Amino acid sequence: MRRDWKTRLIHPDVNAPQGFRSLATPIHRGSTTLFSRAADMIDTWNHDEVPYTYGTYGTPTTLTLAARLAAMDGAYRCFITPGGLSAIGLVYFSFTASGDHVLVSETIYGPSRAFADRLLSRYGVDVEYYKPLLGEGIEELIQPNTRLIWCESPGSLTFDIQDVPAIVRVAHRHGVTVALDNTWAAGLFFDAFGHGVDISVQALTKYVGGHSDLLLGSVSVRDETSYQRVGATLKHLGMAASPDDCSLALRGLQTLGVRLPAIQNSTLRIAQWLAAREEVAIALHPALASCPGHEIWARDFTGSSGVFSIVFREPINRSGIERFVNGLKLFRIGYSWGGVTSLVALPDLAEAPNAAAYGDRLLRLSIGLESTDDLIADLSAAMPALRSSNP
Ligand SMILES: Cc1ncc(COP(=O)(O)O)c(C=O)c1O
Structure with a gap:
């Protein structure tokens, strides 16, 4: 039976010829992701392990960018966010809860500071600022409820370089997670994971994008535990990055x-x-x-x-x-x-x-x-x- 033209517009029975090969990563757009069988329908975010389930968690374009950044960063895995600031927010929401204490460098990017002061404080997270150059001296500031230390090196505006390895040594003695904004180094000129950090964030908006025409961020993680935490939080926040912007970032990387x-x-x-x-x-x-x-x-x-x-x-x-x-x-x-x-x-x-x-x-x-x-x-x-x- 020949179906009505309105149905054929949506369910065509023709296809483009197969076999096209190009150097560009295709832009896969999509909210809905198709399942083959009813029993497969499950809303899971970890597309690295399971078949695609929903567009929020990334399409092949997003995941290609994430995989390439993870490889460049020497990370276990990487998540893509709609901007650098949302990458920072994702880290806060992943690693802190009400009653926790967080140590943040005084030289942190201004909107990151505003996020901590004006938003996190409403959720009962206690934010304390530390002098960027204090190195191992950070030990004196660590409290039993300290969960996260934020570094940004060099810091925004004043460009102070932090002794990240020293901060990491102390933090890990106390079981505290260390996150770094590694945007200035483009994730390349400072080996975040080689120097021991647990989470490395970048505003891809800057050097990876490279042409002032996109907004994206990345959160690279050291291990499976952090991967699970960040992934589950990302799912709740519904932070979906545009595959079109990811395609520009992939071009920027080249x-x-x-x-x-x-x-x-x-x-x-x-x-x-x-x-x-x-x-x-x-x-x-x-x-x-x-x-x-x-x-x-x-x-x-x-x-x-x-x-x-x-x-x-x-x-x-x-x-x-x-x-x-x-x-x-x-x-x-x-x-x-x-x-x-x-x-x-x-x-x-x-x-x-x-x-x-x-x-x-x-x-x-x-x-x-x-x-x-x-x-x-x-x-x-x-x-x-x-x-x-x-x-
Ligand atoms: C160091 C640093 N981190 C993060 C960001 C935020 O990036 P975005 O503009 O993509 O939100 C910026 C933006 O200027 C920045 O300078």
Whole structure:
């Protein structure tokens, strides 16, 4: 019997020719995942072990990205989230409960701090901030109910490098989980799992995406216990990442090996040039000796990336820096980093108490893939605005 055309639109009896092979990972979209038999219908999230059950837990595109990141990170498994901040939230929800104590570096990414202060506190989790450079000294802060220690190295805005191996040694003596935001190192220039961390998070939005056109995050885990915890939590939160964005991230991975070294070299030249300027008091770039924790960077990291800060010399102030920023032609003003376009960002000091020590004289730069000489010329041309009173 020939079925009605409306039915045939949905249940066609024709197919495209088989045998197409391409270098690109296909974009598999889908909420519904089909089962062959009624008895197979079961809502499980661990698609690494069981057949696909529902789109929330990832399609082959999402899981390909997760598997490639796990391999790069040297992790047991990896989960993909809709953004870097949601990856951070997923870790908190996975490893803490009401009544727990959490230690968080003072240099943590501002919205991560806001998440802890404004959301976690409502669920009875006690968050305590620690000085990023305290190393083994963290032992004094560990309480019987401490469950999680958050590291971010280098830290946001001030780029302090933490002694992560020392923190891990102490934490593990006390049975405390250590999570690291490893975005700055693109998951590559710092071997998180080799240095003992339990959970490594990345905002794929930055270097993996690499073109300022997607939002994604990753949570890589060391072992099966963490895999189960994070997976079960992800299921409850329903954090589903877009397969289209995952496909862009997979493409981004293929050129990361060219982009990252190019960005590293350009950034080092620009940071050194800025550090030598009389308008600049200090360059907070982990590969420069002036950066707090530089010696730990030299010990533990295999490279540097493209985001760093400078602190201008007094009496240069915020309005001078705003004039300077407005005078830049190639550097654009905007949040985020890791793309091909160079950016500058003025911190909101209310959200970043760690930067307060530098007053309102700190400026963050993210270096893209423009010519280094042109970027230096752009910065140089805008320098007089720091001191002039003309807008
Ligand atoms: C260190 C760090 N971690 C996490 C994030 C959050 O990433 P997303 O913007 O994808 O939420 C950012 C964003 O700027 C960041 O700088």
